Amino acid sequence: MSTLETHHTLDALWRIESPKLIAGLSRMVRDVGLAEELAQDAFVSALVQWPESGIPRNPGAWLMAVAKRRAIDRFRREGVLGLKHQEIAREMLLHDDGEPAVDALVDDIGDDLLRLIFIACHPVLSTEARVALTLRLLGGLSTIEIARAFLVSESVVAQRIVRAKRTLAEARVPFEVPNASERAARLSSVLGVLYLIFNEGYAATAGDDVLRPALCEDALRLGRVLAQLVPNDSEVHALVALMEIQASRSMARVGPSGEPILLLEQDRGKWDQLLIRRGLIALERAELLGGALGPYALQAAIAACHARAHTAGQTDWTRIAALYDALAQVLPSPVVQLNRAVAVGMAYGAAAGLELVDALTSEPSLKGYHLLPSVRGDLLEKLSRFNEAGAEFERAAALAQNVRDRTLMRERAARCTRR
Amino acid sequence: MRFVSIYKLSPDRFAAPASEAEMTAMGRLIGEMQAAGVLIDTGGTAPTDVSLRVRRAGSQTTVTDGPFTESKEVIGGYAVLDVQSKDEAILWTRRFLDCAGDGVVELMEVTSGP
Numbered sequence: 129m130s131t132l133e134t135h136h137t138l139d140a141l142w143r144i145e146s147p148k149l150i151a152g153l154s155r156m157v158r159d160v161g162l163a164e165e166l167a168q169d170a171f172v173s174a175l176v177q178w179p180e181s182g183i184p185r186n187p188g189a190w191l192m193a194v195a196k197r198r199a200i201d202r203f204r205r206e207g208v209l210g211l212k213h214q215e216i217a218r219e220m221l222l223h224d225d226g227e228p229a230v231d232a233l234v235d236d237i238g239d240d241l242l243r244l245i246f247i248a249c250h251p252v253l254s255t256e257a258r259v260a261l262t263l264r265l266l267g268g269l270s271t272i273e274i275a276r277a278f279l280v281s282e283s284v285v286a287q288r289i290v291r292a293k294r295t296l297a298e299a300r301v302p303f304e305v306p307n308a309s310e311r312a313a314r315l316s317s318v319l320g321v322l323y324l325i326f327n328e329g330y331a332a333t334a335g336d337d338v339l340r341p342a343l344c345e346d347a348l349r350l351g352r353v354l355a356q357l358v359p360n361d362s363e364v365h366a367l368v369a370l371m372e373i374q375a376s377r378s379m380a381r382v383g384p385s386g387e388p389i390l391l392l393e394q395d396r397g398k399w400d401q402l403l404i405r406r407g408l409i410a411l412e413r414a415e416l417l418g419g420a421l422g423p424y425a426l427q428a429a430i431a432a433c434h435a436r437a438h439t440a441g442q443t444d445w446t447r448i449a450a451l452y453d454a455l456a457q458v459l460p461s462p463v464v465q466l467n468r469a470v471a472v473g474m475a476y477g478a479a480a481g482l483e484l485v486d487a488l489t490s491e492p493s494l495k496g497y498h499l500l501p502s503v504r505g506d507l508l509e510k511l512s513r514f515n516e517a518g519a520e521f522e523r524a525a526a527l528a529q530n531v532r533d534r535t536l537m538r539e540r541a542a543r544c545t546r547r
Numbered sequence: 548m549r550f551v552s553i554y555k556l557s558p559d560r561f562a563a564p565a566s567e568a569e570m571t572a573m574g575r576l577i578g579e580m581q582a583a584g585v586l587i588d589t590g591g592t593a594p595t596d597v598s599l600r601v602r603r604a605g606s607q608t609t610v611t612d613g614p615f616t617e618s619k620e621v622i623g624g625y626a627v628l629d630v631q632s633k634d635e636a637i638l639w640t641r642r643f644l645d646c647a648g649d650g651v652v653e654l655m656e657v658t659s660g661p
Contacts, residue, residue: 140634144583185645187638238582345548345629352584379658402588402627 134178138171143268145188146171149195150265151240154303157199160247161293164265166202170195241266242357243303245350249318252299257292258321259328260285266353267346277343278328318354319367319424322347326371330378344375355410362419365410369428372407373435376400388532392440404435426455445475462491463499470503478510498527502537509544518544549587549657550628550636554643555620556650561592573646584629585639591624623650627657 129137146167153163170191184190248261263269263277271289275282306314329343351368358364380398383389411428419425430451437443452468465488473481485504494500505520521541528534565573580586598613626643630636633656640652 136632136634137638140632140638143631143635144638183641342631345631349584349629353582356582406587 129179129182131175131179134175134183137178137183138174141174141187141191142171145191146268147241147244147266148188148237149192151244152192152237153195153199154244154247155240156196158303160244160265160296160303162199166195166198167191169198238357239305241353243305245318245354245357246306246314247296247301247303249314249321250296250299250301251314251317252295252301253292255321255324257288257295258317259325260288261292262321262350263325263346264289266350269346273342277340315358315361315364319363322351322354323367323371323424326351326374330374341378344371344378347371348375360417362414362417363422363424365417366414366419366422366424366428369407369410369414370424370431372403372410373428373431376403376407376435386532388530388536391434392443396438396440399435407435408432421454421458423455423459426451426458430455443474445471449475462488462494463497465491466494466497466500466503470506473507473510478507482507482511496527498524498529498533498537500524501527505540505544509540514544514547518542548630548632550630550654551657552626552628552636552640552643553653553655554623554625554647554650555653556623556647558616558618558621560649561621561623569646569648576642576646580628580639585635586626587629588627589625592622620651623647 149167149170150160150163153166154160157163157166173194174187174191178184245262245266248265249258253261259278260274263274264271269277271285272282275285278285305311325343326347329340329345329347348368348371351364351371355364355368376399377391377394379400380394380396381389381391407428411425411432414420414422414425414428420429430448433444433448433451449468449471452464452471456464456468466485469481469484469488471481472484482504485500485507488494488500489504491500501520502524505517505524508514508517508520518541521537521544525534525537525541528537577586577589596614598615600611600613600615602609602611628636628639630639633654636654640654644650644652
């Protein structure tokens, strides 16, 4: 095997194995930063040895064994192999003699991964730090990949990660799954981070790409992992359902020259039925767990209404409007209210929708939000009030941060003025 | 990126029942791949004689009933993988073949998914 081949293999292997490795090592050395370093060292060893020896039959176990040995060497060298570290060393060596122990460790690995997820999304960290750390430690992304995805410089991401690790160390955040009293809040932080990553990929807030699919894939994959780790939490399945169903439309929501295509105008033949099916199953699981009224479950249920409709005309808008009513109760936000207005407009006529939108025009948090004038313009257009509609689309174009959205809004404005 | 993986093996191996150890190992791998969010669909060929070939040539469609005893390889099953790279698909396929034994896996990237 050539060095180059080994390189490619190890890149891919890092994505698969590094989260488990870092998670397992974090439990032993009680330091996420050190655990990551040890994991990296193990990969460097592989890069040196595998071109000669070939890929071992169980690469994950090989890497873990090397990393553990490194940890012990390091403690010895630094003379810190005190009582506590001797314990750790004993634990490390316990499973160090080959493959059979790996199977016995599978459950532990799940627990360790869960602990790592909770740590990466810990509330002592800023949201940006949580996102960066999650992608780095659990998604296996490099600093440069994270930087590209979020359109910031590599050094910004690197700093964020360094600072985040320091914050965790200084706050002495234990490597534990949170106890029952704080579990719900902590899990909600994890879900928030995953959904933020997904949305960053799904609807890029800046730049000229509407879709940065790799981030969607990462978030979806982490969501699926989390759903296996906490199988009894309805909102986890609900978030996965939401992401699967939204991702199912990714081929349909961008036109040939990269322009966004609105949901109702999409070619539904391009929707990914496999992801839809997975999404509907995950939603059903969330509902069976009694979580039908959770914020992610309601959003997933709305997405499911669209997914089930074979044509845009078959969409059950009455049900969607009702789901938005419920969502506005649990997630009272002006954006939800705006979406509710759209649904009401579809279910009960543009005038009814416009009434709800008009109530939102003075909402300060929607002041710079291009979808407010965009929705208002759409409803006005349906009511044949073309002059007002055109003005709203112009306003939306001025507020849009995405080049593609801006173009779309300008086109709609132009269409209204021609009427 | 998404890959479809088709596993082909000799008719003899296909006809021979898998041992309990093999089944366990395969079950564990499938569980691991699902838990990793990679395996999004999979299925094994049913051990029945129901197999068909539907061929189109010009305007003529012909349906031939199997089994196709002349085949050197039969399709044992398929999987749909969501992975981050071609190399990752290869790594999982290695693991699959560790469990499945001799045979060939054809990996094809398909345009779908997120």
